[in-house]
Amino acid sequence: xPDPEWSLDPRLAQDTVELGDLPLNRVLVSRDANYPWLILxxxxxxxxxxxxLSAADxxxxxxxxxxxxxxxxxxxxxxxxxxxxxxxxxxxxxVHVIARSPGDAAGTRPVWNVAPVRRYDExxxxxxxxxxxxxxxxx
Amino acid sequence: xPDPEWSLDPRLAQDTVELGDLPLNRVLVSRDANYPWLILxxxxxxxxxxxxLSAADxxxxxxxxxxxxxxxxxxxxxxxxxxxxxxxxxxxxxVHVIARSPGDAAGTRPVWNVAPVRRYDExxxxxxxxxxxxxxxxx
Numbered sequence: 001x002p003d004p005e006w007s008l009d010p011r012l013a014q015d016t017v018e019l020g021d022l023p024l025n026r027v028l029v030s031r032d033a034n035y036p037w038l039i040l041x042x043x044x045x046x047x048x049x050x051x052x053l054s055a056a057d058x059x060x061x062x063x064x065x066x067x068x069x070x071x072x073x074x075x076x077x078x079x080x081x082x083x084x085x086x087x088x089x090x091x092x093x094x095v096h097v098i099a100r101s102p103g104d105a106a107g108t109r110p111v112w113n114v115a116p117v118r119r120y121d122e123x124x125x126x127x128x129x130x131x132x133x134x135x136x137x138x139x
Numbered sequence: 140x141p142d143p144e145w146s147l148d149p150r151l152a153q154d155t156v157e158l159g160d161l162p163l164n165r166v167l168v169s170r171d172a173n174y175p176w177l178i179l180x181x182x183x184x185x186x187x188x189x190x191x192l193s194a195a196d197x198x199x200x201x202x203x204x205x206x207x208x209x210x211x212x213x214x215x216x217x218x219x220x221x222x223x224x225x226x227x228x229x230x231x232x233x234v235h236v237i238a239r240s241p242g243d244a245a246g247t248r249p250v251w252n253v254a255p256v257r258r259y260d261e262x263x264x265x266x267x268x269x270x271x272x273x274x275x276x277x278x
Contacts, residue, residue: 048219066194069190
């Protein structure tokens with residue numbers, strides 16, 4: 001069960017659109033259209049590190065990383081997933097699940113601090129959200 | 140049980156020193172002394188993505204990420220862990236577990252493509268290896 005007093009960090013909220021809730025995580029989509037990019041945020045008050053989660057929650061977390069990663073890979077037919085929990089600026093525990101392709105804005109580099117943010121066209125974002133919700137099973 | 144025919148990618152071998160084996164992962168230490176930096180490599184032939192692992196192996200993986208992350212944090216008293224499975228250049232599945240501190244070479248940025256590699260002094264590396272082995276319980 002999610003912590004009832006949990007709330008999303010405002011900087012994460014600002015940079016993303018909400019996709020829906022899985023048993024552990026709120027699932028977000030980054031507003032940066034350079035990369036198909038999900039962010040999973042465990043709904044646990046005060047969690048900063050993966051090691052702050054209980055063993056049961058850690059198992060849930062990697063299960064939801066896999067569920068969303070598989071859906072993202074199937075939808076985008078990407079070459080590689082990048083999965084990362086960094087948190088150097090936003091402390092609230094969050095896990096990036098990013099679809100990478102050879103021709104994308106960062107090439108073989110990690111995506112952070114590389115290319116300027118590209119804004120989604122509204123219709124493009126709506127299509128991506130709908131397709132991701134269907135594949136993940138978020139209604 | 141590890142796959143008997145598994146072997147470590149030569150580029151990972153070149154950039155690291157071996158710490159030891161946990162039930163799933165070979166545990167490596169990066170030769171870049173800018174950051175206390177472990178790399179976990181699941182001993183599974185052909186694994187590129189976390190989603191290539193079975194559910195049981197995924198649970199093992201996050202358990203070993205936590206075990207090594209906890210040990211690294213306790214030893215270094217770092218401010219934050221960075222945990223990431225990227226694989227944009229080396230395809231063999233590997234997970235970075237990196238200790239970050241405010242004064243380090245990358246500041247608030249992710250570590251990749253930021254600072255030139257700093258070589259360990261041999262005695263400093265030997266001390267780090269011994270201390271990590273003791274904390275992780277690798278003999």
